[in-house]
Amino acid sequence: MHDLGIGLIGTGFMGRAHALAFNNAKAVFDLPLNLKLAALADADPQRARQCAQSWGFEASHSEWQQLIDDPKVNLIAITTPNHLHFPMAMAALAAGKAVYCEKPLAVSLAQAEQMRPAARTAGVVTRVGYNYQHNPMIQLARDMIRRGELGQIISFQGEFSEDFMADPASPWSWRCEAAHAGGALADLGSHLLAMARHLVGDVEAVCADSQTVHTQRPVSTGASEQRVIAVDDHVHALLRFSNGAQGTVSSSWLKHGYKNHLSFEISGTLGTLAFDQERLNELRLCRVGHCGFQRLLAGPELPGYAAFSPAAGHQLGYNELKTLEVQELVMAFAGQGGSGTDFEQAWAVERLAAAIRLAARERRWVTLTEL
Amino acid sequence: MHDLGIGLIGTGFMGRAHALAFNNAKAVFDLPLNLKLAALADADPQRARQCAQSWGFEASHSEWQQLIDDPKVNLIAITTPNHLHFPMAMAALAAGKAVYCEKPLAVSLAQAEQMRPAARTAGVVTRVGYNYQHNPMIQLARDMIRRGELGQIISFQGEFSEDFMADPASPWSWRCEAAHAGGALADLGSHLLAMARHLVGDVEAVCADSQTVHTQRPVSTGASEQRVIAVDDHVHALLRFSNGAQGTVSSSWLKHGYKNHLSFEISGTLGTLAFDQERLNELRLCRVGHCGFQRLLAGPELPGYAAFSPAAGHQLGYNELKTLEVQELVMAFAGQGGSGTDFEQAWAVERLAAAIRLAARERRWVTLTEL
Amino acid sequence: MHDLGIGLIGTGFMGRAHALAFNNAKAVFDLPLNLKLAALADADPQRARQCAQSWGFEASHSEWQQLIDDPKVNLIAITTPNHLHFPMAMAALAAGKAVYCEKPLAVSLAQAEQMRPAARTAGVVTRVGYNYQHNPMIQLARDMIRRGELGQIISFQGEFSEDFMADPASPWSWRCEAAHAGGALADLGSHLLAMARHLVGDVEAVCADSQTVHTQRPVSTGASEQRVIAVDDHVHALLRFSNGAQGTVSSSWLKHGYKNHLSFEISGTLGTLAFDQERLNELRLCRVGHCGFQRLLAGPELPGYAAFSPAAGHQLGYNELKTLEVQELVMAFAGQGGSGTDFEQAWAVERLAAAIRLAARERRWVTLTEL
Amino acid sequence: MHDLGIGLIGTGFMGRAHALAFNNAKAVFDLPLNLKLAALADADPQRARQCAQSWGFEASHSEWQQLIDDPKVNLIAITTPNHLHFPMAMAALAAGKAVYCEKPLAVSLAQAEQMRPAARTAGVVTRVGYNYQHNPMIQLARDMIRRGELGQIISFQGEFSEDFMADPASPWSWRCEAAHAGGALADLGSHLLAMARHLVGDVEAVCADSQTVHTQRPVSTGASEQRVIAVDDHVHALLRFSNGAQGTVSSSWLKHGYKNHLSFEISGTLGTLAFDQERLNELRLCRVGHCGFQRLLAGPELPGYAAFSPAAGHQLGYNELKTLEVQELVMAFAGQGGSGTDFEQAWAVERLAAAIRLAARERRWVTLTEL
Helix, strand or coil: CCEEEEEEECCCHHHHHHHHHHHHHHHHCCCCCEEEEEEEECCCHHHHHHHHHHHCCCEEECCHHHHHHCCCCCEEEECCCHHHHHHHHHHHHHCCCEEEEECCCCCCHHHHHHHHHHHHHHCCCEEEECHHHHCHHHHHHHHHHHCCCCCCEEEEEEEEECCCCCCCCCCCCHHHCHHHCCCHHHHHHHHHHHHHHHHHCCEEEEEEEEECCCCEEECCCCCCCEEECCCCCEEEEEEEECCCCEEEEEEECCCCCCCCEEEEEEEECCEEEEEEHHHCCEEEEEECCCCCCEEEECCCCCHHHHCCCCCCCCCCCHHHHHHHHHHHHHHHHCCCCCCCECHHHHHHHHHHHHHHHHHHHHCCCEEHHHC | CCEEEEEEECCCHHHHHHHHHHHHHHHHCCCCCEEEEEEEECCCHHHHHHHHHHHCCCEEECCHHHHHHCCCCCEEEECCCHHHHHHHHHHHHHCCCEEEECCCCCCCHHHHHHHHHHHHHHCCCEEECCHHHHCHHHHHHHHHHHCCCCCCEEEEEEEEECCCCCCCCCCCCHHHCHHHCCCHHHHHHHHHHHHHHHHHCCEEEEEEEEECCCCEEECCCCCCCEEECCCCCEEEEEEEECCCCEEEEEEECCCCCCCCEEEEEEEECCEEEEEEHHHCCEEEEEECCCCCCEEEECCCCCHHHHCCCCCCCCCCCHHHHHHHHHHHHHHHHCCCCCCCECHHHHHHHHHHHHHHHHHHHHCCCEEHHHC | CCEEEEEEECCCHHHHHHHHHHHHHHHHCCCCCEEEEEEEECCCHHHHHHHHHHHCCCEEECCHHHHHHCCCCCEEEECCCHHHHHHHHHHHHHCCCEEEECCCCCCCHHHHHHHHHHHHHHCCCEEECCHHHHCHHHHHHHHHHHCCCCCCEEEEEEEEECCCCCCCCCCCCHHHCHHHCCCHHHHHHHHHHHHHHHHHCCEEEEEEEEECCCCEEECCCCCCCEEECCCCCEEEEEEEECCCCEEEEEEECCCCCCCCEEEEEEEECCEEEEEEHHHCCEEEEEECCCCCCEEEECCCCCHHHHCCCCCCCCCCCHHHHHHHHHHHHHHHHCCCCCCCECHHHHHHHHHHHHHHHHHHHHCCCEEHHHC | CCEEEEEEECCCHHHHHHHHHHHHHHHHCCCCCEEEEEEEECCCHHHHHHHHHHHCCCEEECCHHHHHHCCCCCEEEECCCHHHHHHHHHHHHHCCCEEEECCCCCCCHHHHHHHHHHHHHHCCCEEECCHHHHCHHHHHHHHHHHCCCCCCEEEEEEEEECCCCCCCCCCCCHHHCHHHCCCHHHHHHHHHHHHHHHHHCCEEEEEEEEECCCCEEECCCCCCCEEECCCCCEEEEEEEECCCCEEEEEEECCCCCCCCEEEEEEEECCEEEEEEHHHCCEEEEEECCCCCCEEEECCCCCHHHHCCCCCCCCCCCHHHHHHHHHHHHHHHHCCCCCCCECHHHHHHHHHHHHHHHHHHHHCCCEEHHHC
């Protein structure tokens, strides 16, 4: 069995989540490749060394370019701040290495538009971390839709809301800067847009409205100095899908009561299906002729679930979605399928978000091909 | 105590619901006027007589104009098919009588625009049957919003979906005719638009998308002959409120799993509040600083509830909302306040629905003042 | 059509609920008898007169025995305090009149044991107001069980909890006196016991545990003087049914968060069914082979619902359950079936409650035939 | 930092779950000891070698006694079939090694009664895998109870039901043998009993009822040959706690619709708290003076959660509860606290289950000290 050498850049929360996911994927899946945690990079050499040791990486680097150049590394996992995704991914592609980049693909549509042909030219596997898609319940939803069990899809209504910026005293952070892909739409909503595309398909036109409710925030927690905020606090949009379905999406980081409310309802001529990430092991389903919604609980009849538990109802967690994403990535690298969002798809998500921003700014319907 | 003579036109489901509501209002409220069920009209004289007797009306008429002219009748309740609302209400106003008309106010905005000044000129009490507003839980929601308990209102997201036309074999009916105020938006969505206005206030601009999924239906149940359908099966819209709040509304009569899903979520800077008519005795509420949604159950601390039960959790039903609407109507007639949707407000609902249809047709934002 | 003359004793909340139910039953059902609200009795003659007028009764009495003797009265509805149920019902039976008594049948098993043969001897229709049974969803549950759709019944797990005595400062009332059928078990739990018998059948043995948590309470709201409380604040019991099913019942009036939580789950070899009175228009159901619970919403396919609304999801309320109880009562009087709890059944409920109290006191299993 | 050498016996589902938990505990916690995956034992030497490699263990053994004797091993993790828990744990204790045994402690109370003093004599850390207790939401519930936030505890009502034996064609397995700690009470219910003790404290007396509904099952899937089944399919019991609280517990493996329904409601004089393992990241809470239940979602304010995610609402899964259990185990080994169920506590759980069986058999209340 061939080795697949993993090089991880970044040691924050998502860096650790990647490390866990690579380790756990080895333990729970029969992978066609031998995952080797080859090297880890962090600008602080001591932290790089220490994390490499705790997380099981063989080597560490303080320069990310060294990691990309490391011949034992075949796949570059990027978990650094958003503005670094572009240079790191472009360097990895230039070196002919596979790339597994956290979302967003880039901090501007202009960057994404360079990354898309670069990936195509490099001819390598690329993935962007829209890990919510790897939930077995989402896979089930997608399969049901593809098999026509909901009939013709009529409508997608989605929302991704949280409350972490609801307090006007929540301070400014990079998430408040458009140049770092900040704002409720880019930060949260993009997960929802990716999900809508994953389940229903391409979007062809959008109209939208959005608002910055809190136009200034403290520069840091408790500070009296304020900083002007220009990114959206919430957004509502209409979507027109290529297959004729119509929909709404909403995203807010001001909505009291929600912590991870990535939710949607998809209705078709033969049924309705609903999901909420805050109860990620459940789907609500109503098929034609049944008189009410049924709650489906994740169980081992779904392959992604069975990898973690032989018994239904035992509940997967967020980190296991990441492990499932790694599995798909490895399958793709081995040329054995492997679903997930590649740079082409991730560019389409960025373009869709950009179209929504444009539609909100100009208060008109925007056709995706305009961008 | 003065008498208030009620004249009821129509003996269908809503006619009976009105009769029950008038009778029950007498029994449960301390009204400032003595409700007299003076007369009932139905084109079929025998049915008119029979219903009058069962429901406790003193007289019956087979000509509705006779009922309007009946000197014992002070208030005309109209529960006939939609296209008759206009002539009956106009005749009642011309006779200087109060009018309590089922929704919709009229079958076209043109009609509504005549009824509005006619009501103003007549100077009488008018009400349109948007009975869902009279739910004590809605009253509580409205009071909370008005008292500022949710802070500045940021967003209203509403939906009214049912499944009664989900089957493409569900036959044509008057509800499928624009000339009878048919379509998902007019039939269902107008309740939601009225609710949005009731709770959040005037809407100033809209954008929308809509679709007729099943473009023909059998002329009657089981018939092979088909009739072309032009009204919307579902609609999605963006709303911009005058107070700066933004929102979405959706309405569908094709959505499997829903029977009376008039639902909304209102988020403000200090909290979020959610409601679903399928659980009409509940509100979900999350205030700032609380870590999750709380379920409030209707109880006798709400005056509208206390009229029906001295103990919480005993649940009001749909018909009791109608009884509460009658109470407000009587209070208004007696000059003692009395909330509810008068012809002015009902015209605004019709204009809003018309704006949504225009926005969907022309695929652009429409300002309400355009209409 | 013959008349059925109603005589109502009591003008409190339940008196009014009866009056509403008789009036509404006339309006919504095609009854085989002509309901006449013949007379109303209250010890206060002025109140009797006034309520008779508001609620549509033809005559009023200040002596309840007069009402029983009134030849226009065929059926005596008793809504007075619990300790009066016995003398009034016995007098009515002695006069050969039908009796519709609010629950409980009596304040002691000894009384109930006199009422049972008295009813049999009188040969009249008797009913006790266990109105929750008349919910169309409960009727559906019962029909499903009887048709074998849940297979062999294995288990009944029920609870009736409220919070109205949770505050130790909630004052003493007659509900705190055993001599008035007070205590959580008698006041709330008896509804649950009646429901268990209605759905699953006779109980043959019980074991139980109970407690008085707050052993004294103020004599009245805010009073410093305390009164010793001897009745149970909460009870748990095991039930062994005659058909082999086993179960648990719990009742508490101390349980924070519940307002009318009469709930149960019935499991059989072919399915599980669950209900909560706080959402009285819903049943949760999981049939064999289905992978999760389904929510059923009440709709017009259920005859009891259709009487009130032609459309699903419109929700019945508590008072409409009372109207449905009246319908069954009238059907029984007309000799046309008519389900409901008669004195025989109500005695069985009292005996069951007494057995639970005995089992708790003696800390042992008690066979029902011991009592 | 000292090493803690882990020796794992068993390579089934729970073996792998342990391996994942040890690996992940290293990555997510700052542990006071250096976890070394020293050795793994499986009777099949090839499987032992292969699993050791996949899961990161340094050595493998085909004889479990070798693993116990391995000087690099300080702690023995036992994940073998139930009847092997006793000999393995006793051997480990005899060797002076710490023991981490999957539940149940043993297959009979007699065995458990030998293990309890053996553990005391050995003076080592012992733990039994009641991993559900390590859920941060359960920790929160326990802390709230201990801090008195629910007041005096009045009642514990618990249930652990699943449906995996609901089909009478589900074949016989070791779970159907009392000699392997089979039956719904031992297999599922013991988790609930451990939880009741964890949250409310010692139980002093019980009464119970139980039943074998399906008295024979196929010897294997699809076989026509049947095997007689003697263990309970479901049980209901009353509990009397030492602190005066009273309760019910139910357990069934026949209950359609449930997959992992370990649920409970605890009511006290100041509030009610409810939990369901099928939604393990949630607690429902109603405090005195609040008018309804509130849903709490797990978040990083709980230390156990923060180890896995910095953001609320991201959901822990079952396997992460296991990782949290390992953390507590390591803390205990390091002498730094460390909660969890030791052999003393696990013996008390076994005794409680035995008391329930005795009470059901003899149909009487059983005091725990009788056993």
